[in-house]
Amino acid sequence: MKPAPFDYHAPQTLEEATALLATLENAKVLAGGQSLVPMMNFRYVIVDHLVDLAKVKSLAGISVADGRMRIGAMTRQREIEFSPEVARHCPLLLKAIKNVGHRQTRNRGTIGGSLAHADPAAEMPTVCAAHDAVIEITGHAGTRKVPFNEFGIGFMTTAVEPNEIVTAIELPLWPQGHGYGFQEFARRHGDFAVAGAAVLVDCDKGGIVRRASVTLCGVGNTPLRLPAAEAALTGQRLDDAAIGAAVNAVKSIEPTSDIHATPEYRSHLAQVLLARALRDAAGRCGKLD
């Protein structure tokens, strides 16, 4: 399983990278390679040019300012996993990332690569959907910002044009002590999720939900926000009745079918996992680590 021939480019700056993508035909960006290279080895993907972003140092890094966390697209998943900023400000991301592949793949895999690859069951796009992330995309013509709900278009298809690069992910942060839950079901440790649920809740001192974010992964071509579930939680105490009402919203979804699961099973799992994620979130709400 050897890849087809290609030319390799290793730009040092973002400008060089976008200039290359503007001129090269049939070129792809190489980030961590953990998703792209297997496809190249299978020859499902055949490119004439690979543009390796590893040397563009400006594309990696985590910073927090103005209620947002900015994560450079080339930030390795490992860095996210061990980042004190992520632990402090974005615990949902920390919880989710431990399910991403294995230690050996997280050392190289990047958040930008995961987003651009857009596997329907992937954890990082799910967290981005939950957080209403804004994705920064850069091409030769300039930079644009795309809200996440416009970023994922279809099955493994995003708003990124062939000559553009995902350069950063901006996550609006939730208040300190917010409740969060991430539950996924995979056949083995580190496998792709068959289904998953990501939950963010912000409760007032009385335990009433001020705001809720409910996202499912693995049930559709892209992560799925559930406004009906969010509405069922907002203004309520996060008790069994509210959780039950939120979980009910899952029943109206028709999940995808593939060799790993039928739509019925995915729907069933999504309900179970959402209930569990909501209970986790309820337990965490108001607690400061």
Place this chain on the structure above:
Amino acid sequence: MGAKQFGARVSRLEDSALLTGGGRFVDDTKLPGMLHACFVRSPHAHARLRSIDASAARDLPGVHAVFTADDLPASVGGNRMPMLVPNPAIEASLTQHCLAREEVCYVGQTVAVIVADSRYIAEDAVALVDVDYDVLPMASNCRDAVKPDAARAHSALANNIASTFRMGYGDVDAAFASAAHVFKEDIWQHRGGGMAMETRAVIASLDPSTDLLTVWSATQTPHIGRRMLADLLDRSLESIRVIAPDVGGGFGPKAIFYAEEAVIPAVAMLLRRPIKWIEDRREHFLCATQERDQYWTVEIAVDGEGKIKGVRGKLLHDTGAFVPWGIIMPYIAAATMPGPYVIPAYGLDVTVALTNKVATTPVRGAGRPQAVFAMERLMDRVARELKLDPAEVRFRNFIQPEQMPYSVGLTFRDGKPLVYDSGDYPQAQAEALRMINYEGFAVRKAQARAQGRFLGVGIGNYVEGTGLGPYEGVTVRVLPSGKVAVATGATNQGQGTRTTLSQIVADNLGCRIEDIVMTVGDTAAIPQGVGAFASRQAVNAGSSALMAGGAVRVQIVKLAAHVLGVSEDEIEVEDSIAIARGGNRPSLTFRELARLSQGMPGFSFAPGQSPGLEHTAYFTPPQASYCSGTHVVETDVDPMTGAVKILNYIVAHDSGNIINPLIVDGQIQGGVAHGIGNALLEWMKYDENAQPLTTTFADYLIPMATDVPTCKIAHIESPSPLNPLGVKGAGEGGTIPAAAAIIAAIEDALSEFGVHFAETPLVPERIVGALRTAGAYEKLGGLR
């Protein structure tokens, strides 16, 4: 004669090279001028081959040649491969052409071979080969394949029946007619594979100066390979050498002789260059042989106490598109079903169906796991229906140790009457139950249930024929250096062959283990050989090692006595020295003895002496020797997701005397991992066009470190009277009853919902589906 190595946890001799990157697997060998091969394979499950245009491929820079069937000599290009295990019950004795002629019958079948400077370039060239196929209707599953109007897997055959046979004894009809209770089970066991970490691999090189063709192959059976090559390449055996170097796992699929193993040497001879072919993982998923599909419809007849009156049923076995290993596997399955129980009457009708999928051949367990699953599901059914404890039902039906040797009433696949040589089945089960604290389980289960957890326990018993013949030889030779050269037809894919045989030789010859230089898996080292499968090497090669080592020891004693001028019974042989007991204990080292044994030019030997210190022994077992054991498994099932966690895995294992407990425990633990895979994870899926759907490690799930607990193992040693070591084979016992015990435990965990399972693997989705149908989620108060 000392026995200090036998039974000892001797550290493995194989390890230090493998731990430091010094292993020599086929792909680690590089020869000057070597070229690389890649096969063009059929993308269709069934098609007529109309034409092959390789001109664009040949023109690609770096490509040296492209061969189709017509480009090869007639012996290898024209004929089908020889059948390895013929049987008169096989109606369609079908084996493959090495490169397809006229028709392809499964996705991945070899069509052409490309030789290039590198594998990278060869793969580029594959895309340039234009093959014109006429797609034909395909037999995509064995149940449809046996229907009257079924699409035929092979155009030339009238139907898809490769074989039908019946195995049985006693008056089954009478037993069922008069029984108090009859219960029926429909059981489905899906396709799965051995999936070793090293894929198949072949290097072939012809030395023009000696006309010796050397082939390195990641095979379990180099001698069989050599015999096949002699036929296919029309060469003498002596002009072919097959080497199985370090092999990264076998488990059965590497025991078969494959088309690629003939094509690569043929191409090496044509091009007069060494050729290397390393199978990639995708090819392995398509083309390495698998085990199962099997559909069992079986019934058990019992009296009011749950004692078995008879067992009968039908087995439908999917052999795939060809029958390279004959019908061994369904035969073994049929013969294994009675197991450790007294069954007065038994009858199984077996139909072997052809489909347009890759062939099925023995994979660890070789049909026995399926038989045990069927039998144990019947036993659990009896327990449930008669409201008896599953362990008690089994105790009531065991063959008792005083009934050994026990004649089952069937003929086994070794061609001999199926007679269990030794074993204590009640003791094994009792020990396994004790180790898991079976008596206390009901309380554990109730306590867990009160906390919202669902615990279950399951039992699986088996009897396994091992140590199959016809032979496996060992040569022991003391060298002039004083070292001891050992050669054997036995091979090594991780079972520690070198170590266990060294232990036996050291004990029986009287040398130090570190003085042994052993060659395994090389046809040049010993003329006759068979190879590794059916857990046969410890019995066969082990016994030969005992015999050869002992014979050379006799020669040493004779020679030493003669030279030292003492009587033979005064000589002790230990640590590579022969010492006379009396007087000032004169001695001779092996080095000295070896040189003396060569004689001196012009001088005569003493009467009775022959040259050298050497003996070759080929132990031939009279029949299989029968291992047995009990697995008891405790599981925790999450009814909401269908996730299964194995909390405790107990093995009571009887493989007779144990040569090296370290290695036997490793085989059991490794076998259990395959069993867990069979039970919960491994499922080779195909679509309605017989296209494989699980062709990556992300889709075909083999157990990870988080899926396999460390087993607790109790050893029971019922020595076999059938070989001088008293050993039996230990390679497959870990796998054989695993699925039975695990699925039983899952069913037990969910017993309050009355769900029933009769398939492997049992995946979470199926568990949830059964629970939903049974109304479980209403009972549990909804999804949480």
Place this chain on the structure above:
Amino acid sequence: MAKHQVSLKVNGRSVEREVDSRLTLVDFLRGELELTGTHVGCEHGVCGACTVLIDGRTARSCLTFAIQVDASDITTVEGLASADGGLNTLQQAFQDNHGLQCGFCTPGMLMSLTELLKDNPDPSEEQVRDVLTGNLCRCTGYAGIVAAALDAARRMRTGA
């Protein structure tokens, strides 16, 4: 087909070669440098037989192109030997605990555990199994490998 110069360190030795863009790191190590201890098991990043250290961190060398590791420090199983060339503590623990059978997955296992024990000198069994999910073994059923890892960790902590 573009070719590139790579200049890197492998097991402490400087190496300079010209490589095709598409040559994977595992094929570079095995073919070009004849370090055949690192194995090819799947070429799609799941089995872990190809695991090496790149600048001290485990990586799938089947998913890395040789050109990507220009100016990097690679460690393979051949680089693990102790100062006197014998087995290091982890390797010795594998031998003592029957942590290998066919040996094909073993180099990858050793690299993953080398990283784990450096990051976490006192891992729990759960943590060991967690890391090992990135390395598939078909022979041992993992018990010997887990025992070897915990034994090695203990020996390294106590200096035994």
